[in-house]
Amino acid sequence: GEDVEQSLFLSVREGDSSVINCTYTDSSSTYLYWYKQEPGAGLQLLTYIFSNMDMKQDQRLTVLLNKKDKHLSLRIADTQTGDSAIYFCAEIYGGSQGNLIFGKGTKLSVKP
Amino acid sequence: NAGVTQTPKFQVLKTGQSMTLQCAQDMNHEYMSWYRQDPGMGLRLIHYSVGAGITDQGEVPNGYNVSRSTTEDFPLRLLSAAPSQTSVYFCASSFSQGAYGYTFGSGTRLTVV
Numbered sequence: 001g002e003d004v005e006q007s008l009f010l011s012v013r014e015g016d017s018s019v020i021n022c023t024y025t026d027s028s029s030t031y032l033y034w035y036k037q038e039p040g041a042g043l044q045l046l047t048y049i050f051s052n053m054d055m056k057q058d059q060r061l062t063v064l065l066n067k068k069d070k071h072l073s074l075r076i077a078d079t080q081t082g083d084s085a086i087y088f089c090a091e092i093y094g095g096s097q098g099n100l101i102f103g104k105g106t107k108l109s110v111k112p
Numbered sequence: 113n114a115g116v117t118q119t120p121k122f123q124v125l126k127t128g129q130s131m132t133l134q135c136a137q138d139m140n141h142e143y144m145s146w147y148r149q150d151p152g153m154g155l156r157l158i159h160y161s162v163g164a165g166i167t168d169q170g171e172v173p174n175g176y177n178v179s180r181s182t183t184e185d186f187p188l189r190l191l192s193a194a195p196s197q198t199s200v201y202f203c204a205s206s207f208s209q210g211a212y213g214y215t216f217g218s219g220t221r222l223t224v225v
């Protein structure tokens with residue numbers, strides 16, 4: 001089956017940039033997403049990118065897609081303590097029937 | 113407020129009991145799905161629906177039933193609860209095959225004792 005892999009933990013200092021990485025295995029991915037989950041809460045869509053794009057920027061967020069290496073990254077500029085959360089990479093690919101396939105999530109800790 | 117509404121937020125069941133987790137959306141989304149979230153496992157798809165009257169199994173469907181009689185509602189039924197079904201359950205909906213992302217409910221935290 002399709003696999004979406006993420007590192008489990010990332011720790012940064014407030015004001016630094018954070019980069020969260022994700023790899024996927026199916027080359028038929030059509031849409032790729034980043035979701036944020038704060039403790040005890042649901043999932044909030046942060047941003048998404050279509051497979052025919054290489055980059056998308058949205059305020060402090062930059063998404064980079066390398067289709068050759070099947071690698072997706074999320075960069076958060078000027079990271080704040082309020083960015084502490086779990087970040088999920090997710091994709092929709094040809095065989096997923098329009099359903100999201102998630103990575104296990106990266107827990108971002110921001111130290112003051 | 114537009115969005116996905118899940119009830120209840122918390123539930124404790126005894127082994128063998130049955131119950132229904134409710135999910136409703138008011139965005140006229142065709143796609144709806146149920147996920148469970150377990151520590152270290154991410155989110156796994158239980159069942160999904162691509163429109164009223166159409167449902168299908170996801171990755172972990174055993175022990176759960178769904179139906180989709182209206183566009184708005186997509187309830188998840190636990191037939192005979194087991195401790196392995198202790199989890200946080202999320203309902204999600206999307207306009208069209210997930211394009212532009214899914215909107216998630218706030219979740220139901222279920223404990224089976």
